[in-house]
Amino acid sequence: MAKDEENGGKESGGAPARVGISEAMRKAAGQLSELLGCEPSSVSSLKATDDGWTADVEVVEIEKVPDTTSVMASYHVSLGKQGELLGYERTRRYTRGQVDR
Numbered sequence: 001m002a003k004d005e006e007n008g009g010k011e012s013g014g015a016p017a018r019v020g021i022s023e024a025m026r027k028a029a030g031q032l033s034e035l036l037g038c039e040p041s042s043v044s045s046l047k048a049t050d051d052g053w054t055a056d057v058e059v060v061e062i063e064k065v066p067d068t069t070s071v072m073a074s075y076h077v078s079l080g081k082q083g084e085l086l087g088y089e090r091t092r093r094y095t096r097g098q099v100d101r
Contacts, residue, residue, distance in 0.1 A: 019053075019083040021046060027083035028055040032075055035088070036061075041072065052086070053079040061093070068097030 019027070029040035038059045045056040055077045062071035074092040079085060 016082055018048070018081045021048075024053040024079060024083050025055065027085075028053070028077045028079055029057050031085040032057050032059065032077055032088055035085075036075075038073075044074070051078075052081045053083070055079065056091070060096075068095070070096045072096050 025043045025046050028046070029043055033040050036059060038061055041058040041060055043055050043057050045054075047054050057075045057077055059073050059075060060070055061073045064070045072094050073090050074094075076089050076091050077085065078087045
C-alpha cells in the first residue's frame with residue numbers, strides 16, 4: 001500500500017498529500033480546456049512547487065487548414081497540491097508551424 005493511502009491520502013503532518021506528476025499533468029490540461037473551450041495540445045512543462053504545481057500548457061486556439069497555420073497559445077497554469085486550478089495566464093501566442101530560435 002502506498003504511503004499516502006496508509007494515511008488516508010494525507011502527508012505525515014495531516015496535510016493533504018500532493019497528487020502525482022501524471023495526475024497533475026492531466027488536471028492542468030483538463031481544467032484549462034474546460035475554462036477556455038479549447039483543445040489542449042500538450043503540457044510542455046510541469047514543476048512541483050511549495051504550494052502545488054505549475055505547468056505550461058499548449059492550446060489550439062484557432063484551427064486552420066493546413067494545421068501548420070493554426071493559432072496556438074501557451075498558458076502558464078498554477079495548481080494546488082490536490083491538482084485544483086488556482087490561476088492561469090496566457091504567456092505566448094503563435095502559429096503551429098513557428099519554430100523558436
